[in-house]
Amino acid sequence: MLKIAVIGCTGRMGQLVLREINQNPNVDVSGALTRSGSPFVDQDVGTLIGEAPLNIAITDAPEKAFHDADVVIDFSRPETINISLHEILNQQKPYVICVTGLTDNQKASLEKASQKIPVLIAPNTSLGIALLKKLAVLAAEKLGSSYDVSILEMHHRHKSDAPSGTSLSIAQALATVDHLKENAPPYPSRSPRPTNTIECAVLRGGSITGDHSVIFAGEKDVITIEHRTLDRTLFAQGAIKAAQWLFAKPPGLYSMDDVAGISL
Structure with missing residues (x-):
């Protein structure tokens, strides 16, 4: 044992x-x-x-x-x-x-x-997060540079680190795709979003255990890969x-x- x-x-x-x-x-x-x-x-x-x-x-x-x-x-x-x-x-x-x-x-x-x-x-x-990373990398490779890539994560109000370690690991995985740059700092609010960057947005509130989404936003559609922890x-x-x-x-x-x- x-x-x-x-x-x-x-x-x-x-x-x-x-x-x-x-x-x-x-x-x-x-x-x-x-x-x-x-x-x-x-x-x-x-x-x-x-x-x-x-x-x-x-x-x-x-x-x-x-x-x-x-x-x-x-x-x-x-x-x-x-x-x-x-x-x-x-x-x-x-x-x-x-x-x-x-x-x-x-x-x-x-x-x-x-x-x-x-x-x-x-x-x-979570093994589900490992799968999410694999699917996100595959989507980034197939969709190419015409889609903007963002990570959105939500956790409970008491979580001290932001972005979460999970979000950073997702960004690191996505950065292995040739056209993407690893988790660029937030772009200035008065400037357009830089191309081929990975944006990471953070929400903290309530008792949310942990939600992570990777969003691919194109000109005519949006694709979201999501993992939600319930327990x-x-x-x-x-x-x-x-x-x-x-x-x-x-x-x-x-x-x-x-x-x-x-x-x-």
Whole structure:
């Protein structure tokens, strides 16, 4: 049985992942890491998620949290990554990182780490988003430069990073198409839109889990490819699937495209 440690275990997504692991007969919780000094330290994981005790205590010590794990899933925050990554490298654990808002330096650190361990970067763990990217790239290639390409994303009011990591990954995929430029900054309000750029529009409000649309606007028609998340457990189940896929993979940098078997 695959043993999984969860970083950011007391957050909304961390708790969802723990519940999904506990209900999945093919995986098991081996450790749970929270921030230093958290009031949840030493509480049983089962108690945290409203289940029977699992005899696994929440800890703020990475070396203890990762010790028995086959794979580590991270749903924490960008500022905690360096500490966790250091210990993950020490223990040579496969790493599924689902944190958004990463800096360029953090991305470079993950790329360097992937030379020694398998690292899967997944700002969105939905396999549907992997498919959306594939379809969007195909549409951009077939429609050509006569269509303007835009990404529209909507999330709940509390989401701190904008554009979302998912939107940026969609833009990055689209930028592989020859005539498109990667996620150009918003064009000046008094100027026409520059040609062959990828516009990214952001909406924040309410409790929207996550909606992403890629819009191809032509002179005579508009084509929209859309993905809507209806339940956050989708992300938890996707993270577990990613962990199962990553286990025993060689060192390297991976994404949900690899898990879905989609090549962009």
